[in-house]
Amino acid sequence: MVVVNLFAGMAESAGTRRLDLEWAGGSVAELRRRIRDRIPAVAELLARSAVAVGNSYAADADHVPGDADVAIIPPVSGG
């Protein structure tokens, strides 16, 4: 199972701060599709968001292990 942490407007759109997905491992792009299928309301913001695996930014082609700790990072606005 993969744990997906959601923040800010992403958590607001999803109505939750954490998603648990059955996940045997796969690419970041595949994980994006799974999240989108599960919560269509986040599709627009998800498309503009980065994905972090184990606290590091990951590219769409990168592998996400089955037990990964994932975060969706929508466009940032600190400062």
Place this chain on the structure above:
Amino acid sequence: MDAPRKGGVSLVHGAIDQAALLASVADPDAGATVLFLGTTRRHTGDAVTERLEYESHEPMAVRELARLRDAAVGRFSLAGCGIVHRLGMVGVGEASVAVATAAAHRREAFAAAEWVMEEIKRSVPIWKCDESAAGERRWVHPETVFDGGASS
């Protein structure tokens, strides 16, 4: 020169201690010290902000801030660099972020502070929610495709 030099990074949930931040970057070889404060602004166009709420993916934000700090030290030959970002509610006029840079000369200290702020706004997982005087809340997500700063 390689990091670490003076100063560090932190996330805080109350007022930023500016004096402590400045003290943390003090160095006998610094001829210039810059303190930048980002503060909650009342007006953005016609919109009136009452306060901002900041949220973060904390372990990742600390890691990204440390990476930026170390990069700034090397890039601008700093004697010291410290970054503090506040989380939670930040009222109008209060500081949400502070960056202190110390260098032999002012040019590097000013440039480094500006560079650090640009990078914070580009890649550190911190978000603000704008709360208006009318009580409306809106998370701020700039209209860009965000790649986590991978283009750097």
